[in-house]
Amino acid sequence: MRYPLVLLIPVGIVSASLTFFAPRDNGVKVVSTSVNFYDFELEKSQNGEQLYAMWCADCHGANGRDFIQRKWKLGSQQDDIQRIISNGYALLGMPAYGDVLDPNDIEDIATFLLDKASESPQFQSAPPQLIQASDLKLRANVIADGLATPWGMDFLNDSTLIFTEREGNLWAIEAGVKLPIRGLPEDFHVKGQGGLLDVMVWNDPEASTPWIYLTYSKSHPEDDKRSATAVIRGTLNRSDEGFSVPHWQTLMVATPYAKTHRHYGSRLAMGLDTMLYVTCGERGMRDVHPQTLETYPGKIHRLHPDGSVPSDNPFVNSPNAIPSIWSWGHRNPQGLFIHPETGAVWTHEHGPKGGDEINILKKGANYGWPEITFGRNYSGTIITRDTAKIGMEQPLHYWLPSIGACGMEVVLGEKWPLQWQNNLLVGSLSFEYLERLALDDSGRVINREKLLKGIGRVRDIARNSRGDIFVAVEGAASILHLEPIIED
Ligand code: HEC
Structure with a gap:
């Protein structure tokens, strides 16, 4: 199956017209009382095969080719397959047949697919993981697996996911197919926590192609032992050869370059104010960066989409201050989202042994690291006894012990039950x-x-405009789609 989404439209039209020629009880023989059980099964399977040829082979190949040795993404049980045929799965480019095929036919096709899958001795099943939350059942569908270290995700549109691997790869998943995005810079510093980090798509209302923004740890041009968090952007090209970004602009380099390989921060988000928010960790130099306005690390920055500094930033008139700073006193913020209804900028940051915190950003505010914290050093020794000081913000929430927070999203949209609305996922x-x-x-x-x-x-959590939630996992080296199961 290498069919781009645009093909769904003509297929939909063909489907609609074919309905008239493929009613269920037209071509199929009536089962007489003398037919034994075995024949009945055979007939179901033949019916499934014929329907498959008519409706599915265009995309999935003749005679069930796609399903031989299938490693199922969305579940290997009869019920799972029937549900997918009936409801479709737009995210991967699978159309819905619930309105054009009757349930018995769908059952027959599913039986045919399972027969095909089990034809091979290496049949592998990957049933979706069913998760029982306190008040909801969820299914975790595997959208991509066998990855290196997935780090950041965003969407080109509701059914095309873009993601980074920290090792230096950028991918799009279009109609279930993983395609490389070519033309990346070559100065990724893939060491420790460094590499290619976050990705953000911005559809500029005044441009015809989407902008792709990336953060990464950039090697110093003359000394590749040193690195700094950098933000770049370029426009995405789509041609017969696939996706590419032919040219990149550098918007920010969070100087000074440092020899450590940690605390790059690096989350990106576009505010409802059309400003770009970028988190920068303190590079493991807590006594150097977070409490001065003269360096980039340990801050959250705010830029115009083209990288210029907005004139209403809090420190534009302070001598020696980096003008892009929006808030300061941060350790390693690796969670960031903009609430689509309130516009509030939510972040969390990774504390030491304790003291991961959630904050809603305020213009010019100092979040206190390392002068105030609820955390301790990893060795258990005291950093400071102070948890509050005048002029420093208190977190909205803190974790003790630290969970090692990374990635954050808010649950919204009609797919989710009321008690899940506005919950955070971290x-x-x-x-x-x-x-x-x-x-x-x-x-x-x-x-x-x-x-x-x-x-x-x-590592990361993303939500598309339809409320679908995606989770990038390092251990499982996969991207999961969480689907709430609402039972009638
Ligand atoms: C327009 C193309 C198209 C048509 C037509 C189509 N599919 Fe699909 N289908 C897809 C795509 C794309 C996927 C996602 C594939 C992937 O990730 O490998 C998919 C996925 C599936 C899956 C989920 C597989 C899994 O791994 O969990 C099933 C089951 C399936 N299709 C069955 C069918 C059946 C049965 C028909 C005919 C009634 C059909 N499809 C028609 C494009 C199509």
């Missing part, structure tokens, strides 16, 4: 699960729940 690197946090109206955390326990280091 990845845990240390304990390898996805955390769900329920907040009250004032934004205080009132409930925490562990999902996907033991899945691996959860």
Whole structure:
């Protein structure tokens, strides 16, 4: 199957017209009482085969080719397959047949596909993981697997996911096919926590092609032992050869370059104010960067989409201050999202042994690291006894012990039940699960729940405009799509 999404439209039209010629009880023989069970099964399978040839072979190949040795993405049980045929799976480019085929026919096709899959002795099944949350059942569908270290995700549109691998690759998943995006820079510093980090898509209303923004740890041009968090952007090209970004502009380099390989921060988000927010970690130099306005690390920056500095940034008139700084006193912020309804800029940051925190950013605010913290050094020794100081913000929430927070999104949209609306999802690197946090109206955390326990280091979470939630996992080297199962 290498069919781009555009093909769905003509297929849809063909489907609609074929309905008239393929009614269920037209060509199929009536089962007489003398037909034994075996014949009945055979007939179902033949019916499935014929229907497959008529409806599915265009995309999936003749005689069930795609399903031989199938490693199922969306479930290998009869029920799973029937559900996919009936509802479709737009995210991967699979159309829905619930309105054009009757349930018995769908059952027959599913039987045919399962027969095909089991034809091969190497039949592998990967049933979706069913997750039982306290108040909801979820299915975790595998959208991509066998990855290196997936780090950042965003969407070109609702059914095309773009993601980075820290090792230096950028991919698009279009109609279920993983395609490389070529033309990347070559100065990634892939060491320690460094490499190609976040990705963001921005559809500039005034341009015809989308912008791709990347953050990465950039090697110093003359000394590749040193690196700095950098932000670049370029326009995405789509041609017969595939995706590429022919030219990149550098928008920001979070100088000074440093020899450490950690705390790059690096999350990107476009605000409702059409400003780009970029998180920069303090590079493991807590006594150098977070409490001065004269360097980039340990800050969250705010830029125009083209990288220029907005005139209403808080420190534009302070002598020696880096003018792109929006907030300061940060350790390693690796979670960032803009609430699509309120426009609030939510972040979290990775504390030491304790003291991961969630904050809603305020213009010019100092979040206190390392002068105030609820955390301790990894060795258990005290960093400071101070948890509050005048002029420094208190976190909205903090974790003790640290979960190793990475990636954050808010749950929204009609797919999700009421009690999930506005919940936060946060990845845990240390304990390898996805955390769900329920907040009250004032934004205080009132409930925490562990999902996907033991899945691996959860690196990023993304939500498309339809409310679909995606989770990038390092251990499982995969990207999962979480699908709520709402039972009637
Ligand atoms: C327009 C092209 C198209 C048509 C027509 C189509 N499919 Fe698909 N289908 C897809 C794509 C694309 C995927 C995602 C494939 C992937 O990720 O490998 C998919 C996925 C599936 C899956 C999920 C497989 C898994 O690994 O879990 C099933 C089952 C399936 N199709 C069955 C059918 C059946 C049965 C028909 C005919 C009634 C059909 N498809 C018609 C494009 C199509």
